[in-house]
Amino acid sequence: xxxxxxxxxxxxxxxxxxxxxxxxxxxxxxxxxxxxxxxxxxxxxxxxxxxxxxxxxxxxxxxxxxxxxxxxxxxxxxxxxxxxxxxxxxxxxxxxxxxxxxxxxxxxxxxxxxxxxxxxxxxxxxxxxxxxxxxxxxxxxxxxxxxxxxxxxxxxxxxxxxxxxxxxxxxxxxxxxxxxxxxxxxxxxxxxxxxxxxxxxxxxxxxxxxxxxxxxxxxxxxxxxxxxxxxxxxxxxxxxxxxxxxxxxxxxxxxxxxxxxxxxxxxxxxxxxxxxxxxxxxxxxxxxxxxxxxxxxxxxxxxxxxxxxxxxxxxxxxxxxxxxxxxxxxxxxxxxxxxxxxxxxxxxxxxxxxxxxxxxxxxxxxxxxxxxxxxxxxxxxxxxxxxxxxxxxxxxxxxxxxxxxxxxxxxxxxxxxxxxxxxxxxxxxxxxxxxxxxxxxxxxxxxxxxxxxxxxxxxxxxxxxxxxxxxxxxxxxxxxxxxxxxxxxxxxxxxxxxxxxxxxxxxxxxxxxxxxxxxxxxxxxxxxxxxxxxxxxxxxxxxxxxxxxxxxxx
Ligand SMILES: [Fe+2]
Numbered sequence: 001x002x003x004x005x006x007x008x009x010x011x012x013x014x015x016x017x018x019x020x021x022x023x024x025x026x027x028x029x030x031x032x033x034x035x036x037x038x039x040x041x042x043x044x045x046x047x048x049x050x051x052x053x054x055x056x057x058x059x060x061x062x063x064x065x066x067x068x069x070x071x072x073x074x075x076x077x078x079x080x081x082x083x084x085x086x087x088x089x090x091x092x093x094x095x096x097x098x099x100x101x102x103x104x105x106x107x108x109x110x111x112x113x114x115x116x117x118x119x120x121x122x123x124x125x126x127x128x129x130x131x132x133x134x135x136x137x138x139x140x141x142x143x144x145x146x147x148x149x150x151x152x153x154x155x156x157x158x159x160x161x162x163x164x165x166x167x168x169x170x171x172x173x174x175x176x177x178x179x180x181x182x183x184x185x186x187x188x189x190x191x192x193x194x195x196x197x198x199x200x201x202x203x204x205x206x207x208x209x210x211x212x213x214x215x216x217x218x219x220x221x222x223x224x225x226x227x228x229x230x231x232x233x234x235x236x237x238x239x240x241x242x243x244x245x246x247x248x249x250x251x252x253x254x255x256x257x258x259x260x261x262x263x264x265x266x267x268x269x270x271x272x273x274x275x276x277x278x279x280x281x282x283x284x285x286x287x288x289x290x291x292x293x294x295x296x297x298x299x300x301x302x303x304x305x306x307x308x309x310x311x312x313x314x315x316x317x318x319x320x321x322x323x324x325x326x327x328x329x330x331x332x333x334x335x336x337x338x339x340x341x342x343x344x345x346x347x348x349x350x351x352x353x354x355x356x357x358x359x360x361x362x363x364x365x366x367x368x369x370x371x372x373x374x375x376x377x378x379x380x381x382x383x384x385x386x387x388x389x390x391x392x393x394x395x396x397x398x399x400x401x402x403x404x405x406x407x408x409x410x411x412x413x414x415x416x417x418x419x420x421x422x423x424x425x426x427x428x429x430x431x432x433x434x435x436x437x438x439x440x441x442x443x444x445x446x447x448x449x450x451x452x453x454x455x456x457x458x459x460x461x462x463x464x465x466x467x468x469x470x471x472x473x474x475x476x477x478x479x480x481x482x483x484x485x486x487x488x489x490x491x492x493x494x495x496x497x498x499x500x501x502x503x504x505x506x507x508x509x510x511x512x513x514x515x516x517x518x519x520x521x522x523x524x525x526x527x528x529x530x531x532x533x534x535x536x537x538x539x540x541x542x543x544x545x546x547x548x549x550x551x552x553x554x
Pocket of ligand 1: 172174205206246465466467
């Protein structure tokens with residue numbers, strides 16, 4: 001279900017408030033019209049534009065600044081509880097009140113301290129299953145007089161089988177890259193997500209890049225996570241947030257295993273994520289990674305839960321591969337070693353080399369196609385790991401859900417494309433020459449990942465990484481590449497790696513409606529006010545499709 005009229009009314013108001021003029025207009029709509037809401041064939045890849053200077057980068061629009069002063073993010077929603085994470089930019093104290101009716105709150109939490117800049121989690125317990133709740137945070141300056149009432153937010157506890165509900169998905173937000181991220185556009189997408197009233201929001205990774213950090217320590221590694229708080233809070237204060245790591249988070253086993261600064265990056269990044277965002281740990285409602293890692297504790301990297309008639313599975317591409325999966329941190333690690341630590345720490349400016357590294361990876365991908373390798377890496381060494389695989393197999397095997405949704409940053413966590421590369425390595429069991437060599441490379445694994453998903457009737461596999469909308473199908477499974485939420489140039493990155501399916505340019509998000517009989521996926525557009533016309537508005541439906549249980553398409 002979409003709400004174009006309501007959304008348009010809302011964004012019209014928002015448009016008047018957001019003044020954005022930091023980037024040159026580059027025939028964006030002409031390009032988008034070329035792609036339109038039809039398949040795009042043979043379009044040339046777009047080159048990244050040099051990053052223009054912008055004083056507005058990563059700052060909320062003026063009318064939304066209050067959300068930066070006090071941000072709320074929901075997480076770990078279950079049938080009986082929800083966790084609210086609050087970060088205040090000034091020392092405050094407050095309490096949550098909540099209830100079943102808007103404006104009428106029957107319960108309240110204890111008074112909590114909100115130290116300046118420190119995340120505080122409050123668990124609201126003893127809730128009713130499958131129930132809509134309304135809540136707000138009432139707070140005052142520490143030691144102050146009157147409490148001020150926060151804005152009313154909402155959440156819905158676990159849906160029962162047979163329910164109708166929606167969830168939202170956004171792709172790589174990349175706030176560190178002004179050439180593909182406009183904060184005003186990002187805010188519009190997130191507000192638009194909220195207008196759809198989804199039960200939760202899934203972010204596909206590359207939302208917390210460490211690429212622009214000039215120094216590395218526990219405090220600086222928190223910056224990508226604090227930067228996103230007010231933005232993600234625009235949606236996540238009413239839609240519990242589910243995160244997965246992308247390659248740019250650099251939270252990986254390969255980095256962890258090094259003896260230089262990369263170890264600190266891996267530890268600091270994952271700790272910061274788990275500190276600022278209430279992601280799930282295995283607890284009876286969620287299953288997942290039960291093996292804590294030294295210096296981090298519970299990774300909270302892969303997990304699964306059931307909601308209504310659907311199973312949701314979040315996979316992690318990076319925490320279980322001893323070999324470097326995608327681009328390395330700085331210039332380190334590109335040699336594809338098996339986790340051996342070399343070199344001395346890089347503390348100054350190393351992150352600025354990340355985008356150049358991406359280009360190198362893309363070029364090495366071209367070389368791989370010609371030579372049959374991936375640079376000098378053997379991608380059989382890239383893995384989700386035995387434990388995660390066996391947990392995934394068991395999770396699919398034991399689920400009786402009509403619909404099954406699987407999320408990972410990308411097939412294998414590296415490479416480009418969707419179904420085009422889904423027959424390779426541990427994902428598809430074949431080598432580059434098309435030989436079936438799976439058993440010798442993955443002894444003890446029942447099937448490659450793709451074939452396992454086919455066997456268990458996975459409905460949609462969602463991935464990010466490639467920065468465009470692409471819907472493909474293989475063996476009854478939809479491979480859905482998720483569009484970017486804030487690409488102000490509205491491009492279809494990496495389209496040349498998608499040889500089939502519906503391929504559309506950015507920006508926007510996916511809204512997925514689940515009913516007992518089918519799943520409907522809507523691609524909802526986001527435009528900057530200056531780029532809107534009578535034919536192209538934020539909230540427009542760019543593409544829509546439906547899927548029946550057992551992947552029989554409507
Ligand atoms: Fe990305």
